Amino acid sequence: MTEVRSFSTSAEAAGAEGAILGGGTLLMRQVNEAPQTVPRLIRITDPALREIRAEGDGHLIGAGVTMAQVIAHPDLAALAPVARSIGGPALRNMASVGGNLFAPHPYGDFTVALLALEAQVLWSDGRREEIERFLSARDTARGVVTGIWVPRIAPGALRYRKVSRTRPKGVSVMSIAAYLPNGGSAPRIAFGAMGPTPLRAKAAESALQGRGLTEESVTAAGAVCLQGLSPADDALASAWYRSEVAPVHLRRCLMGET
């Protein structure tokens, strides 16, 4: 393990073979199961990575901020139900926002909400990247993510649903986030566990555009919500099952049904 105190020097410390250790909930699994596949661990102790602060019309959330910190922060109340849907309490004390951005299928529920919010990903070299673009290239990305920026979320504007097979906690069959700013005139919808990364359901967004949430518009959105998604078979559900139930869960998410 190499410890670096400022993220500004972490890229050099990592070199070509480093892996940034966040909360450890994904990387330490790999260390436990197949240590030979894990490059040098880089642990960044820079307190800036644990900060949540207002910026512009939104908030910067450091990459090292845990799910428990999100839940506890009064300005991030709209994201608390999303953070609370991840793991159990002990895991939420560890799992970080930055790690979630890189979580492989079927994990990464928090990132589903970030995608619907059109969050920006902050890199240590100062770049800001649209999250959709980031996700499309994340597996080959090089560098250090220092945080994300999320817009201020009006009460009720973010709707979220995680579908799992066990209660009270389970891994996602799918997760859905719908962001309805400005009264829902331009909705944004993201699905998790319906492809290799969280993905936008843009055809469903278009079906709802300017129509509000009515029986007809939500049915129309459900009919096209699979466009652009690529669900896979795994131990939790088949691609077929995921495709069949996606419109049902999209409806429940949008309409706030249980």
Place this chain on the structure above:
Amino acid sequence: MPKTPLAFTLNDAETGIFVDDGQNLLEALRRGAGDLSPKYGCGQGTCGACTVLIDGVPHLSCLTLAEAVAGRRMDTTAGLAEGAELHPLQRAFMEGFAAQCGYCTPGMLMAAKALLAANPRPSREEVIEAISGNLCRCTGYEPIVTAILEAAAKLQGRAA
């Protein structure tokens, strides 16, 4: 491979051990410090059997890099009893038959201890939420939840 010295507080005792690169806290506690109370269940963060408190906050020790706890305080089930006197949580588990095979019990106890420290009078739902990351494959959740509520009541009585 070179070993790294690591010092931390374990159940009130200053503790110093050597750890391997990449070693997790669970192994460090069990093999290095000789505290066998946290259990190795899944090694994936799914089961909660390895739950310990770091500075009072529940963590999954199997997914915690040992080197990251330098200078911090660990609490495990081994430190719950005071001499021969069981902690009220342990007593409630024993009296309520809340341990079947017992493998999940140390993790359950630490999750419950953290809950009662933050919320001395939890509802049944809050107890269920607090142990939602701890699996019991004997399917004994009801007596566990009841035992935690019993212990909360006992601790409240003691505090009153």
